[in-house]
């Protein structure tokens with residue numbers, strides 16, 4: 478069987494029938510969930526296309542497995558292979574806290590410039606949830622993936638570097654409000670116009686393509702004016718400059734209100750929305766976290782910076798059953814590179830127990846199949862996840878919250894998904 482490369486031509490993916498797709502198994506629970514998810518993906522592809530299409534998986538190393546075999550945490554060969562084959566999928570990788578190596582997950586996103594972290598959040602019927610109407614949650618998070626405080630520009634307390642930075646801030650920049658300068662670590666938060674524009678552009682393009690109603694820019698711009706506040710202003714400008722005929726912004730609403738009064742602004746917004754325009758609005762991050770719980774129906778596509786997006790992803794995942802079922806993708810819409818990955822981490826206490834829910838990495842695989850245009854296979858998996866959960870055969874995370882559920886292992890859940898396909 479001929480192996481082949483996925484290529485991007487004029488912005489469109491060209492996917493052969495036997496594409497080579499690199500995978501990183503991941504640390505901790507990675508091997509358990511990847512073994513289960515890859516079996517389900519293969520079964521769905523086989524069933525959807527009667528053997529005409531098949532993914533040729535290519536293992537690439539990162540994390541502990543890479544270190545044990547090569548002495549490197551993220552070998553150049555791994556980056557080269559993903560670069561070459563364009564699309565990859567990965568399990569979670571461990572990041573030590575408070576020292577040690579920087580996040581390999583973040584490094585992969587930065588080095589391949591995968592500027593969008595796409596995390597759709599929807600409810601599957603029957604999945605236990607802490608909220609009354611989890612079905613009201615149907616949001617798609619566009620998290621900026623390459624900058625912000627998450628970029629890892631940090632200087633350790635007591636180091637020569639931090640002394641230099643603090644001295645520079647004091648003497649060159651007139652900063653006199655570092656409360657304990659002798660014992661502070663310093664983190665730097667770069668947020669750029671270009672980085673914001675490409676993220677918000679991707680979110681609006683997605684909203685247009687998928688017939689979504691609004692894009693909410695989430696920021697803490699009242700406090701961090703030139704990073705998060707600028708994100709909001711640059712975001713509105715993208716909508717107004719590049720999507721004028723397809724969007725109506727709260728910025729425009731405010732301008733009309735100022736000039737002609739509230740009634741005129743309400744009327745303009747109503748007319749725009751009934752003409753099918755997408756509402757571009759914004760929300761300060763703290764109240765946003767309340768409102769996604771109390772009024773989730775008001776939110777649709779969400780565009781935000783890296784750290785906010787990290788918090789929001791796990792908070793929203795909780796509302797629809799937890800991170801065991803929350804998928805994700807890291808994408809560069811220009812180069813065509815993408816790495817699909819679970820939202821959760823390595824859950825070390827469950828490593829090797831064949832216990833956890835493989836749905837997060839599996840549904841990331843569904844996103845990947847959709848991205849490849851292999852919708853039939855993607856739909857088979859989605860329907861099987863729905864049916865299997867409805868039959869109450871689930872892993873521990875759901876079983877502990879469901880009455881009358883049968884708890885199964887990770888591998889058994891995969892068997893059940895394949896059987897129900």
Ligand SMILES: NC(=O)C1=CN([C@@H]2O[C@H](COP(=O)(O)OP(=O)(O)OC[C@H]3O[C@@H](n4cnc5c(N)ncnc54)[C@H](OP(=O)(O)O)[C@@H]3O)[C@@H](O)[C@H]2O)C=CC1
Nearest residue numbers: 568569570571572573582801820821822823824833834874
């Ligand atoms: N993209 C990535 O690769 C990510 C990597 N990480 C890394 O993972 C490591 C551990 O992080 P931690 O903060 O503990 O977060 P984790 O997401 O690894 O685990 C936290 C808890 O979430 C639940 N959980 C996670 N995955 C699953 C699953 N597949 N099925 C069911 N439940 C699940 C478990 O809850 P319970 O205890 O209630 O059963 C688990 O104890 C860190 O090194 C961190 O840096 C973290 C996030 C993303």
Ligand SMILES: O=C(O)CCC(=O)C(=O)O
Nearest residue numbers: 571572580582583787820
């Ligand atoms: O890289 C890590 O260890 C954590 C990343 C993370 O939490 C995320 O991307 O959601």
Ligand SMILES: [Mg+2]
Nearest residue numbers: 787790791820
């Ligand atoms: Mg996270």
